[in-house]
Structure formats: structure tokens, C-alpha cells
Amino acid sequence: MTDHASCSTILSAPKIAIIGGGLTGLLTATLLERASNQSSSSSNTPQITIFEKSRSVGRLATRYRSDSEAGKNWQWSFGAQFFTAKTADFQQFIAPWLDTGLLQPWCAEVVELTPANDRAKLTDIHSKEQWDAVHARYISTPKMTGWGRELAAALKYTTIVFKTRVAPLAQYLQYQNQQQSQNQTFNQNSKQTELFDETGASLGWFDWVICTAPNGQAVELMADSGFSQHDKITKPQMQACYTLMLGWDDVQKLPETLKGQLTPQWDVAYLNSAILDRVFIEHQKPAHDELLPSVTIHARNDWSEAHVDDGMESVEKQLLQAAKQALNWNEDSAPSQTDCHRWRYAATIVNKDAEELGILIDATKQWIVSGDWCAKGNIESCYRIAQQTVKAIVQTQ
Numbered sequence: 001m002t003d004h005a006s007c008s009t010i011l012s013a014p015k016i017a018i019i020g021g022g023l024t025g026l027l028t029a030t031l032l033e034r035a036s037n038q039s040s041s042s043s044n045t046p047q048i049t050i051f052e053k054s055r056s057v058g059r060l061a062t063r064y065r066s067d068s069e070a071g072k073n074w075q076w077s078f079g080a081q082f083f084t085a086k087t088a089d090f091q092q093f094i095a096p097w098l099d100t101g102l103l104q105p106w107c108a109e110v111v112e113l114t115p116a117n118d119r120a121k122l123t124d125i126h127s128k129e130q131w132d133a134v135h136a137r138y139i140s141t142p143k144m145t146g147w148g149r150e151l152a153a154a155l156k157y158t159t160i161v162f163k164t165r166v167a168p169l170a171q172y173l174q175y176q177n178q179q180q181s182q183n184q185t186f187n188q189n190s191k192q193t194e195l196f197d198e199t200g201a202s203l204g205w206f207d208w209v210i211c212t213a214p215n216g217q218a219v220e221l222m223a224d225s226g227f228s229q230h231d232k233i234t235k236p237q238m239q240a241c242y243t244l245m246l247g248w249d250d251v252q253k254l255p256e257t258l259k260g261q262l263t264p265q266w267d268v269a270y271l272n273s274a275i276l277d278r279v280f281i282e283h284q285k286p287a288h289d290e291l292l293p294s295v296t297i298h299a300r301n302d303w304s305e306a307h308v309d310d311g312m313e314s315v316e317k318q319l320l321q322a323a324k325q326a327l328n329w330n331e332d333s334a335p336s337q338t339d340c341h342r343w344r345y346a347a348t349i350v351n352k353d354a355e356e357l358g359i360l361i362d363a364t365k366q367w368i369v370s371g372d373w374c375a376k377g378n379i380e381s382c383y384r385i386a387q388q389t390v391k392a393i394v395q396t397q
Contacts, residue, residue, distance in 0.1 A: 013044050014393070015205065017195055019166050019221065020212035021052030023060070023379060024371050026151040027386035028210060029158045035390050036157070048158040051195075051203065053165045058148015060140060060379075063245060065337060067292060074247035074294045077144040078341050081280050081296070082106055082137035083379035090383050094138065102146055104286045105136040108267035115273055115326040123257055123328045127264045141287035166203065167196045169225040169367070191366045208393060210368045214238060214345030218369050227367055229360035236357055236373045239301040240308040241346035244319040247337030248293040255329035258295065260284070275303050275322040295335075297323055301347045308344065316340040348377025359388045368392065 016032065018025045029048050036045050050057075061079035066072075085091045097103040108131045114124040131137045140147035152160060172194050195203040211218050219233050248254050256262065258281065269279040282294035299319060307315055319340060329335070356376070360369040370389050375381035 013046055014207035015047045016208045017206040018050045018210045021050045021057040021160060023382040024212040024385055025050050026057060027383050028389050029155055030151055031386050031390045033157055035394060045157050050160045051164045051166050052162050055162050057152045058145055060144035060148050062143040062145045072290060072292050074292045074337050075282055076245040076294055076296045078243040078245055078296055080379060082139050084137060090380050103138050104141050105133050106139045106285060107131050109265060110268045111264055111266040113269040113271050116328055139285060165198045167198050168221050168223055171196045208366045210389060212371050215373050216345050228362040232360055233369060237349045238345045238373055239347045240304040241301055241343045242299040242304045242315055243341045244297040244323055245339040246295045246335040249336050251293055253333055254293055255327050255333040257327045271326055275299055276326060312340055348373045350376050359385060361392050
């Protein structure tokens, strides 16, 4: 299988550092390896290292809790709930995982939900649309984390280093200055960059450094480094998102709004709410039949951003109150499991009339700043940005 990014080949074997093991980082490594595989020479194989600050990859986050009596789990996709594939390249790319069933289309019934209030004592639910195979939304089964882990497992020439925070790249400049002040030999013409971790320990020398972190973190990593495109990093604006996770011990204990006995029945609800944005019923997704009743609720991005520095206890209390109003539970139908998570950089504000930023490249230093926020902020953007990155590296070889 070929794709647009791998129609050219990497002409030499560069050492490449990728900061961030999210989907942009994984897809960049995947396409770099595929580009090198187009060459018949094994000497062209890139040496890729992904530095990830957490202990896992993919950022298609899944959280679960186990019930010891039932032997089953509550499970919440508390990051991205699904993704689309609108371009032919990306459709071709995901096809193998659709064939295996790891990725599946989610043909959800979608409604518009107006919570009960002082004027309307009951929640109002109206059909909105059904997602179908033609305009599919895809999920990874049995967990959203599964696809990212499969991408990581398939990498042959890439090392993933977990629990490692890369220090701001200005440390490399400090190293240069120190070497020069001590009259030590330093090859100023070399395009290699030495990376350090937050303790000051060297992470190695690299021909290319690719930063795939959210732009708020990319600003910190590139601060005072002389990165020629630094002023453009803050151009896209990103907002936070709080996610509320709810679980019930049994379907019969669900509030009537969630039991599936209402007309219309639904899987996803768009909310008319000042606080909440969408509700997703996890146990009704494909290949999720064995789950205990689990519901994920995303707060509105503007509300989340306005409360981004509030204490989690206060935020969760407000979200629960709004969810109770929307789903209309009482003492007998209240959730037995609750949890809350804050995504500091969750959504890119997309101006439909504005041109996409695209990757930011400093050709002199051979540094690239990328991420889904350089495009539309969705998962398909991760792929398109990875394509741009590989093309830029190939063209400079």
C-alpha cells in the first residue's frame, strides 16, 4: 500500500527526534518509515526516537474501572470520541484497520437535547441525524487507545522513550555558548541538535527535531531558541475541555433519559446548555456490548476555557449539576461512578475563511513544529500534518 506522503523516498539515514507520542507523532514516524521503505538501500533507514512525557501513546484516551462483582468494566473515551476520514489518502491509510475490525464505523443515532429547567420540567429530545457509512465516524475497538498502540507496535525503526520531558531547545544554545566560551571545539556548521531532558541529561544528537506538542507547550519548548517561525506558533487559538465520566451499576438503574426506551432512541446528544456540549453513550457503541452502563459528557469549550484554572472539585460539582438537569436523574437513578478530567489544550478555534497554518519549519536548524492545531485540530489533521512533515524532510535530503 502506498500513500501520498511515501511516494518519494528519504535519500539518507537521518537521526530524527519527535517530541510527543500523540497521533501526530506516531503518524509522522509511520510515514517516515514508509518513505524510507521505498528505497532499496538499507542505509537509508531513518533512526527515529519519539520522546513522550507520559507512559502511553496515542492520546485517544480511554479510562475504565472494574466492578469486582460483575467482572465487567465501566469505560469512557474521555478524549476524542471518534474521527472522520474525508480525504482519499486518509481513507486508504486506515483501510487495513477497518479490514481487521480494530477501526469500525459508528452509525450513531444523534439527537438534540434541551435540559429540563424552571419553565420545562422535562428534558426535551428531538432527532437530529444518523451517522452513516457514507459519512462515517470511526472509533477504535474495544478501546480508543487501541489504534495508537497498534501504530506504535508496527513501527520497526522507531524507539519510543516514555516518561521523558524534553527541555526547551534553548538549552542547546546555552551548550553552544558554553563550549565557545571555554574555547572548546564546536562545529557551528553542523545542523545537528542536541536535546536534553528536564534534569539536564543529554538525550542525544539529531539531524531533525520535530515538535508535535500542543501550541501552548510548543511555545515553551521553542522559547529563546532562535526558531525562525516562533511568532506563528501562537497564531492558532486553543481552548480547554472538561470531560465528565459517569457510570451506573445496571441498565435498569439508568435514568429514563438514557434507558433507550424513549422515542427517539439515541447514542449521541448535542446539548442546548450553557455548560455542557455533548453526551456519548459508551455501552451502545460497536463492540462495547460487555460494558457496564457508561456515559461520557464533554463540556463546552468556551465554558471550559473560562474555568480552566478553577479547582477540579468545584468544576466537577458544576458539571454534575448540569448533567443531572440534562439527564434528569433522581436519587434512585443517580450514577454510582463519577470522574472528571481537564484537557488544557483540547480544541483549535477554526476560522473557516482563514488559511490553515500548516507545519512551521526552520530549514537552517532543521526544526519542525507541527500538530493537529496547525490544521483543523481533528484526527485527520494529524495525518495531513504528518504528510507535510515527511515531504519537507524528503525535499531537503
